[in-house]
Amino acid sequence: MRTILITGASSGIGAALARHYAAAGTRLVLVARHGPRLEAVAQDCRAKGAEVEVARGDTRDRAAIRALLRDADARSPLDLVVVNAAINGGGKEGRVETQETAFETADINYTGSLNVMLPALDLMLHRGRGQIALMSSLAAYAPLADAPTYSGAKAALVAHGLALRQKVHPLGVKVSVVTPGYVKTPMGGELKGWRPLEMSADRAAALIARGLAKDRDVVSFPLPLALLARCVLLLPEWVRRLSLSAFKFNQR
């Protein structure tokens, strides 16, 4: 039995990953705040033969999430944990992001991710086996003026994940960071702007699963956008400002 825990499994990429991995011989632990959407994904996964546990939780609640991971792991050791839950944050109608939104975004997208990753890491280090995927974004490389805290949190996940990877790989734990471009999901739908090479959540899930199966350090796609994004910080500021202005967006 392979056990996979996914946070943010009630929607978008997390839900698509759950459905992708759903099969006989797989146990899924699906985490998000809202029950009904999570239950709908769980039903699809059960129909594909997976054993599914639905776990309602807010990744900001450190103690509750630690307990949730520990209990799930005690029932069946976690082989893969996908740290995926996040929000968009950003300024409304082109304005500077408020403090309130910035702290909420940092709390969910970075601290909330650590609340999941660090207990999972301890459990996996203890038995010398396991895999963790951190869901970042191409915004980690190409910081978006309309979503500064989102970009910062995603950059932090890349740096944190890759630093940890070096340390824990020899101890049997694989850590990968995932940096998708535009994916058609409810989160993406909140933003009005140019979304070049946008792909479906199902396609993104297949690419992520393929990259994780190969234990890639960074799972980045689509390739043309990933290459451009990863060069952005090497550009002089005026060129960077010009090129990133094409990616301005507004919250719907």
Ligand SMILES: NC(=O)c1ccc[n+]([C@@H]2O[C@H](COP(=O)([O-])OP(=O)(O)OC[C@H]3O[C@@H](n4cnc5c(N)ncnc54)[C@H](OP(=O)(O)O)[C@@H]3O)[C@@H](O)[C@H]2O)c1
């Ligand atoms: N869509 C894109 O274009 C894109 C591009 C690059 C990277 N990404 C990344 O991919 C991941 C998934 O994004 P998505 O587009 O699939 O978004 P989405 O459809 O909005 O899904 C986000 C998921 O996170 C959960 N969530 C949010 N806050 C939570 C919290 N505090 N505790 C627990 N669960 C929480 C939501 O469920 P509840 O509201 O029920 O809790 C939902 O299941 C994110 O990390 C995002 O940054 C997305």
